[in-house]
Amino acid sequence: xxxxxxxxxxxxxxxxxxxxxxxxxxxxxxxxxxxxxxxxxxxxxxxxxxxxxxxxxxxxxxxxxxxxxxxxxxxxxxxxxxxxxxxxxxxxxxxxxxxxxxxxxxxxxxxxxxxxxxxxxxxxxxxxxxx
Numbered sequence: 001x002x003x004x005x006x007x008x009x010x011x012x013x014x015x016x017x018x019x020x021x022x023x024x025x026x027x028x029x030x031x032x033x034x035x036x037x038x039x040x041x042x043x044x045x046x047x048x049x050x051x052x053x054x055x056x057x058x059x060x061x062x063x064x065x066x067x068x069x070x071x072x073x074x075x076x077x078x079x080x081x082x083x084x085x086x087x088x089x090x091x092x093x094x095x096x097x098x099x100x101x102x103x104x105x106x107x108x109x110x111x112x113x114x115x116x117x118x119x120x121x122x123x124x125x126x127x128x129x130x131x
Contacts, residue, residue, distance in 0.1 A: 014052075 010030040017037045024044040039059040046066045054074040065085040073093040
């Protein structure tokens with residue numbers, strides 16, 4: 001069976017509703033997904049490198065093995081998101097209070113957790129290369 005290959009590189013899909021969609025393996029590299037609704041979506045092995053996902057709703061999304069290299073996750077909601085094996089290298093993720101119960105096992109990068117805003121849990125600062 002042939003694996004589908006869908007390319008949405010550099011598209012403007014801000015505020016788009018992808019709720020419950022199967023977006024596994026889709027290439028969103030460089031896309032604008034600001035404020036998009038991606039709750040309950042399957043993003044397994046999706047390429048979201050250099051993507052603006054600020055303010056996106058990724059509640060209960062399955063992002064197993066997704067590439068989120070250099071993505072902007074500022075104020076994204078990741079409640080109960082499955083992030084096993086995700087590449088977060090150089091990603092920007094702020095507002096750690098939006099990460100409750102996210103499955104972060106086998107994440108490929110360490111998240112800086114310095115509290116500069118007096119939030120609980122602490123804000124996540126830009127992720128730097130720790131390797």
